[in-house]
Amino acid sequence: MKRIAIDMDEVMADFTKKHLALFNADYNEAITLEDLQGKKLRDLRPHLVDEIREYLKDPTYFRDLDVMKDAQEVIKELSESFEIYIATAAMHFPSSFTAKYEWLQEHFPFLDDQHFVFCGDKSVIKADYLIDDNVYQLERFTGEGILFTAPHNIHEDRFIRVNSWANVRDYFLK
Amino acid sequence: MKRIAIDMDEVMADFTKKHLALFNADYNEAITLEDLQGKKLRDLRPHLVDEIREYLKDPTYFRDLDVMKDAQEVIKELSESFEIYIATAAMHFPSSFTAKYEWLQEHFPFLDDQHFVFCGDKSVIKADYLIDDNVYQLERFTGEGILFTAPHNIHEDRFIRVNSWANVRDYFLK
Structure with a gap:
């Protein structure tokens, strides 16, 4: 087999739907899946790379x-x-x-x-x-x-x- | 490479040293590594198989x-x-x-x-x-x-x- x-x-x-929803809510943004074509969220908002990553450290995130x-x-x-x-x-x-x-x-x-x-x-x-x-x-x-x-x-x-x-x-x- | x-x-x-120490203390036993030659603790005390396993469910055991x-x-x-x-x-x-x-x-x-x-x-x-x-x-x-x-x-x-x-x-x- x-x-x-x-x-x-x-x-x-x-993964992405939740990540985007949390980020948009916290930073008063309206980034869509369309905006992410060919990129990651951290590429769109490089000055927030640590904050973007921080969500994933929450033991319940996944x-x-x-x-x-x-x-x-x-x-x-x-x-x-x-x-x-x-x-x-x-x-x-x-x-x-x-x-x-x-x-x-x-x-x-x-x-x-x-x-x-x-x-x-x-x-x-x-x-x-x-x-x-x-x-x-x-x-x-x-x-x-x-x-x-x-x-x-x-x-x-x-x-x-x-x-x-x-x-x-x-x-x-x- | x-x-x-x-x-x-x-x-x-x-793993075994701690397991044996905890078991011996809790059940007033004196099982040694010699006693475990060719076997596992659960083979020696089959009526306690669940209890022997229970120690390992403690998130801090390892x-x-x-x-x-x-x-x-x-x-x-x-x-x-x-x-x-x-x-x-x-x-x-x-x-x-x-x-x-x-x-x-x-x-x-x-x-x-x-x-x-x-x-x-x-x-x-x-x-x-x-x-x-x-x-x-x-x-x-x-x-x-x-x-x-x-x-x-x-x-x-x-x-x-x-x-x-x-x-x-x-x-x-x-």
Whole structure:
């Protein structure tokens, strides 16, 4: 059985929506996803890079993120034909460990927690595929990297791209 | 540069000494490391399996374990010739994440936290070597498994064995 490793933030979990909502509320801004095309929030507001990062140090930040559309159904379907591992870069925010674990247990109860990997650099992940929005990780991964579209990565063209979980289904199951 | 993945409990951290001390104190016992040759504590006291496991759910349990003799010096030396990753099976005790992270930062400040991996099944670890006391993990690992001697594994003979960090130094650096 081939193995698919799946990133969490911006792939399974809607990280950006919450981040943007908190930032806009606190700084009286109205930045949209459109404004983030090809960039990160810190690129738009470089003088607030520490403040932008600060939200993520809250141990509960990752606990209530929305699930990305169709992620549950498609990952459930994939789990019938592939070994599913979750590979999340958690070491930049060690306080996020528990929230990420509980979020996975709540929204993906059919996954085996022995297949959860909280890591840093994903070159250490042994899998056939990695679905990730982060080009840095796909560059290091030694299997086939699949880029999940996020605003910041729209100009990237070195990897197979999927725009949605429906796309992921088509790629692996059609 | 070749990559060595290293397990934490009973390899870097003296897990058993603390576990045994707590158990002996609470149950008025005098179980020694000698008694554990070829077994785990739960095999010796099967009617207390839940209680034996309960200690590990304390979020601070893993925070103050002693460092195994020579582990710091030898891992520092290895890090000059090998990529070092730490691969710990943390998913059975998710409350241990923070304590394990802080323990590594305290005792191994020269290691890169982007090379820490908190996982379940270590078949997902891509490395050339895995130093581990757990035969279950070495069976699954796809590189070269190196068994670090612990009381429970003394009858195992399928893997290269090291009895100490001095032995690890000899194996990799001589």
